[in-house]
Amino acid sequence: MQLSRFPRVSLAHLPTPLEHMPRLSDHLGGPQIYVKRDDCTGLATGGNKTRKLEFSMGQALQRGADTIITVGAVQSNHVRQTAAAACKLGLKCEVLLEHRVKQPSDLYRNSGNVFLDRIFGANLREYDKGTDFDVAIAEVADEVATAGGKPYIIPGGASNPVGALGYVSCGLELLQQFSDQRLNVDHIITATGSAGTHAGLAVGIRGGGSDLPILGIGVNVPQEEQEKRVYGLARETAELVGTPGAVARDDIIADCSYIGAGYGEPTASMNEAVLMLARLEGLLFDPVYSGKALAGMIDYIRTGRFSDADTIVFLHTGGVAGLFAYADTLRLD
Numbered sequence: 001m002q003l004s005r006f007p008r009v010s011l012a013h014l015p016t017p018l019e020h021m022p023r024l025s026d027h028l029g030g031p032q033i034y035v036k037r038d039d040c041t042g043l044a045t046g047g048n049k050t051r052k053l054e055f056s057m058g059q060a061l062q063r064g065a066d067t068i069i070t071v072g073a074v075q076s077n078h079v080r081q082t083a084a085a086a087c088k089l090g091l092k093c094e095v096l097l098e099h100r101v102k103q104p105s106d107l108y109r110n111s112g113n114v115f116l117d118r119i120f121g122a123n124l125r126e127y128d129k130g131t132d133f134d135v136a137i138a139e140v141a142d143e144v145a146t147a148g149g150k151p152y153i154i155p156g157g158a159s160n161p162v163g164a165l166g167y168v169s170c171g172l173e174l175l176q177q178f179s180d181q182r183l184n185v186d187h188i189i190t191a192t193g194s195a196g197t198h199a200g201l202a203v204g205i206r207g208g209g210s211d212l213p214i215l216g217i218g219v220n221v222p223q224e225e226q227e228k229r230v231y232g233l234a235r236e237t238a239e240l241v242g243t244p245g246a247v248a249r250d251d252i253i254a255d256c257s258y259i260g261a262g263y264g265e266p267t268a269s270m271n272e273a274v275l276m277l278a279r280l281e282g283l284l285f286d287p288v289y290s291g292k293a294l295a296g297m298i299d300y301i302r303t304g305r306f307s308d309a310d311t312i313v314f315l316h317t318g319g320v321a322g323l324f325a326y327a328d329t330l331r332l333d
Contacts (some may be wrong), residue, residue: 001207001241003169005161009230010237011085012050013042018177018313023280030301032182036174039318041231044084044116047077047318048197051166053085059162061089065152067144071096073264074104074126074133075288077319078157078194080113083120092149093122100129100265105328112325121225157194160316164200164237171204175315177202183311185212191293192216192226192254193263199233201249206246207238217296218256219289226254236305240251263264264288267328269295274323274330286319288325293317 006222017037025033051302060068068086072079074097087091095117101108117124127136137153144151154163177183188205192198198216207213234247260267270287273294277283285291297314300306323330 001168001172001243003130003241006055007062007133007291008054009058009061009089010059011043011088013040013055015023015173015177016040018174018181021281024277027276028298028301029187030238030308031306031312034311034313036313036315038170039316039320041090041228041318044081044120045318045321047081048167048315049078049081049158051170052084052163052196053081053166054067054153055165060091060152060154060187063068063117063150063152065091066151067092067094067149068154069094069096069099069137069140069144069151070154071137071300072142072158073098073100073265075110075113075233075322075325077113077289077322079122080321082119082154082158083122087120093120094144094218095122095124096133096136096140097124097126098129098131098133099126100262101209102262103112107328108325111327112322114325115117116321152288159194159196159197159233161233161237161240162201164196164233165241167197167200168204168207171201172208174261175205175208175210176303185313186304186310187292187298187312188212188214188315190216190311191219191317192230192288193289194221195226195230197315198252198254200228201315202230202234202251203237203241203243204246206251207243214251214253215256216252216254217293218254219254219292221258223254223256226315227252228254230254242253255296258292258299261291266326267295269294269299271331273298275332283316284320285316286322287330288322289319290317
């Protein structure tokens with residue numbers, strides 16, 4: 001896979017660390033757990049979207065764009081990183097924010113990622129849940145073009161084949177780290193939402209010659225819908241990088257049992273997981289994505305779905321800024 005043939009800009013601090021979590025492993029009394037620190041990508045407090053944006057922004061610049069248009073939930077990590085990348089590259093940024101959380105507090109609406117979006121000078125437009133964003137984004141693009149600008153649209157989560165290239169690269173990076181650290185890894189676990197991280201990772205791991213299983217813990221939609229979304233994007237991405245058929249349908253697993261009341265809605269198991277990692281390993285995880293994925297991993301270990309002899313790698317997708325938006329709902333006791 002020759003990723004060098006795709007336009008790309010340097011935004012992330014790579015490679016990100018792969019670290020053992022000995023206290024968590026001992027506490028859970030099961031597998032040895034490692035964390036892939038994609039919270040350390042560097043851009044605007046870091047996170048997984050920075051890898052994707054290297055390729056999305058690379059294509060935007062190649063096409064002569066001067067304005068980035070993207071979409072996300074109110075506390076979107078993707079939007080925050082996109083706004084920062086636009087600043088770094090001298091581009092304007094138009095953002096469509098979707099209200100997905102029921103009865104959001106003022107803290108949720110104005111702190112965390114939203115506060116950073118405003119610091120980066122993004123133009124924020126707010127929309128109701130369920131808006132047809134294909135239509136809404138097209139309208140904003142027409143507005144930009146009419147005013148003489150050159151828009152470039154990045155979908156939510158930068159989750160299209162171009163953005164997913166960031167996690168094809170991450171998959172290859174992980175395989176090299178496993179080799180360098182002489183790790184025999186049995187499972188990779190990641191949050192799965194807009195699908196680009198999960199799909200790209202699957203292409204990178206399979207395209208790199210490994211049959212290592214990847215477990216996605218869903219944060220938004222039911223299992224059948226999420227797996228279909230991820231597999232479809234994985235197929236498109238594999239074709240883009242010249243490895244058609246690299247990912248089989250059975251390679252895509254998304255357990256969506258840990259979503260709770262809905263996207264962005266706190267759960268007791270997420271709350272426990274976030275505090276557990278903070279107090280055992282000094283690591284912060286977000287309440288929407290990695291927090292729920294951690295809750296799933298912890299439950300899998302407690303219920304014996306992983307062997308005590310296994311080695312697990314958990315992909316930390318970042319999103320720490322979102323913790324501040326949940327300060328009034330997380331229980332700290």
